[in-house]
Amino acid sequence: MKGVLRLSWLHAWHHKAATGILISCLGLTALLPAATRVVVERYGEDLTARARATPLVLGPKGNRFDLTLGALYFSASSLDTVPYALVREIAAGGDATPIPISNRFTARGRPILCTSPEYFALRGLTARTGTPPLRVGDAALGARAAEQLGLAVGDTLPSDPTALYDLSKPASFGLHITGIFEANGTADDEAIFSDVKTAWVLEGIAHGHAKTDELDNNLIVDRSAGNVALSGALIEHTEATPKNLEDFHVHTGEDRLPLTAIIVLPRDDRADTILNTGFNLREKLQMVRPREVIDDLLAIVFSIRRLIDLISLVLGAATILLTVLVLMLSSKLRARERDTLHKIGCAPGAVARLLGYEILLVLGTSLILASVGTAAVARFAPSLTATMR
C-alpha cells in the first residue's frame, strides 16, 4: 500500500510541469465560483449591516442608489443639495433625530464627511486619541485614514481645492486634526470627519476675514451708508485658528445652507411611516429606506453572481472533460509501464490503485489550493468602502 502511494507521488513529482498544470487548471476552476461567492456575501453583509443601522435618508430627488451610497459610504454623486432648514424642521417635529451629511469635498482624495456629533453616536465612533471635531476647521480621522495619511493629532490637513485654476472658487482650507477614531470596520475608518459648519467654509458660503475697520484702505472699494464694498483682492483666512475663529461668518441664512443628505432616525414605526410618506410627497425631495435600496442593489449583484456561477459550472464541466481526456491519453502512453509492473509481479489491483492515487493527489491538491486561494481573497480583497469613491 505504502509502496503504491510512494510510486504515485514519485510519478507526479517526476512529471512536475504536467502535474502542476493539471492542478492549476482544476484549482482555478474551483477557486473562481468559491471566491466570488465569499466576496459577494461579505460585501452583502457589510452593506446590509450599515443599511440596517440607518433607518431613513432624506435627500434631493434623483438616483436613490446615489443618495444612499453617498450617505452610507460617502461616495461622490451629482445629485443636488437639500437645505439645512430640513434638519431644523425634523428636529422641531419631535418624531425623529436628523443627522446632517455633507460629503462634497475631499482631502488627499479621501472624503471629508461633515456632520454633527449625533453621527458619531450612531456609528459608535469614539476617539482613540484627541477629540471629535469641536469647532469650525477641526477634523477627526477614521483609523485607516490616519494610518494611511500618516497624520496625528495636531497636524494640519489641507482640503483638496475644488477648481485649481478658478480663483472665484474657495481655495484649499486647512483642517486641524483634533482626534483619531477607534476602528469600527466600516467606511468610517476611511473617512475624515468635520462639523457641518466646516462644510460651508469649504463651499465658500462661510468664510473668515478681518473686520472691515481693521482692513487696509486699499482693500475697500466703496464705503456707502451702512455698507462697505471690499476688493476681490481680500485674502480670506485659509484655516481657522483660536485667534481668527471669531472672524468666520456665513453669507446667508443658516436655513438655506446646503447638505448632500440627512440621515433620519425616527422615534418609532409610526414616525417612520409618517416621515417617509410626508417627505416623498414633496416635489424636490425623496426619502429612502437604505435597507430596501441596498436589498435592490444586492438583488442585482446576486443575479450577476448567479451568471458567474453558471459560467463557472460550464467552465468546470469543460475542465473536467479535458482532465479526463488528459488522463485517458496518459493511460495510453503508460501502457508499457503497466506491462512492466505486471511482469515484475504486481497484483492487477495495485496498478489501478496507482492511477487512482495519482488522480486523488491532483484533485486533493487542487482543492487545497482553491481553499487557500478563497481564504486569501476573503482576507485580502479590497475593502468595499475603499472601492466606492
Next chain:
Amino acid sequence: MMKASLALFSALFAAACAHDAPEAEAAAPPRVATSFYPLTYFVETIAGNELELFTPVPAQADPALWKPDTDALLALQEVDLILLNGAGFEQWVSKVSLPESRVIYTADSFRETWIGHDEESHSHGGLAPHSHGAINGHTWVDPVLAERQAEAIFAALLERWPDRRAAFEAGLASLRAQLAEQERLWRDLCSRLRTAAVLASHPSYDYPIRSCGARIENFDLDPAAPLSAAELDEILLRAGEGVPRLMLWESEPQAATRAVLLEHGIESVVFETGEALDDAELAQGRNFQTLMLDNLKRLAEALGN
C-alpha cells in the same frame, strides 16, 4: 425535585434583583445645559429638581462673548438637551460643533419680531451685502417674550420627558405668574416711558421698550469706564427732548459718570439684565425675578411713579 426547583428559582430571582438594584440606583436625572442665567432660572422654575442643570459659562463671563474651551464643548456634546437663547445672542454657537437635534433655540418661535442692530454690512466677491450677527439677542428682558421662551423650554422638556408632565406644568404656571407680574409693572410704566427720553448704555432694552411703544437711543458705553467728552457730546446730541431723561445701565456706572449725566438732566438707572448671576448673589436670595422686580422698582422711581 420540587425543593430543588424552588431553590434554583429563588437563587435566580435573587440574582436578577441584585442585578437590577444598581441600575435603579444608577438612573441619573437627565442632564440639561443652559447658556446663561435667565434660561437656567426658567428651567429651574419649570422643572424643579427633575433635571440636572449645567451651565458651561463661568459666572463672571459675558455669555454672549464667551468662547467655550474643549472641556466645555465635550460636556455640551454629552448632555441630553441644550437650551440656548438664540436670536444671535450666543455668538460662539456658530463656530462650534453641537448636536443640533438636542439644541433648542428658545427665541426661535418669535423670529419675525427680532430686532436688528444698526451694524455696518459689507460685500465682496460679487456676493450680496451681509453683516456679522446683527440681531439684538436680549429677548428675555421683555417678559412677554420671556414667557414665549419659557413655553419653548416647557415644550422641549415635555417632548423628551413626558412622564414628568405634572411637575413641568406646575413649574410653568409658577413662572408665568412671575412673568405676568413683571409685565404688569412694565405696563404701568409704559405711558411715562413714551413721553420720557430713554437712553441705554448698551442695546439691551429694545424689546420691552418697543412693547411699550416707546423709543430708545442706544449707545456703547462701559459702566466701569469714565465717560469721555465725545461720548457725552453724542449723548446730549441724541438725548431728545423727552422728560424725564434716563440712561439705563446694566451695572452701576462710575460715580463721576452718574454726576456728569445728572448735571445735564440725565438720571442714571441701573437695570440689570441678569445675564450672569454669581453664586454669592444667589446665596443672598437674589434670582431672576427679584432682580427684574428691583430693576422695575428703580425705573418706576426714576420715572416719578
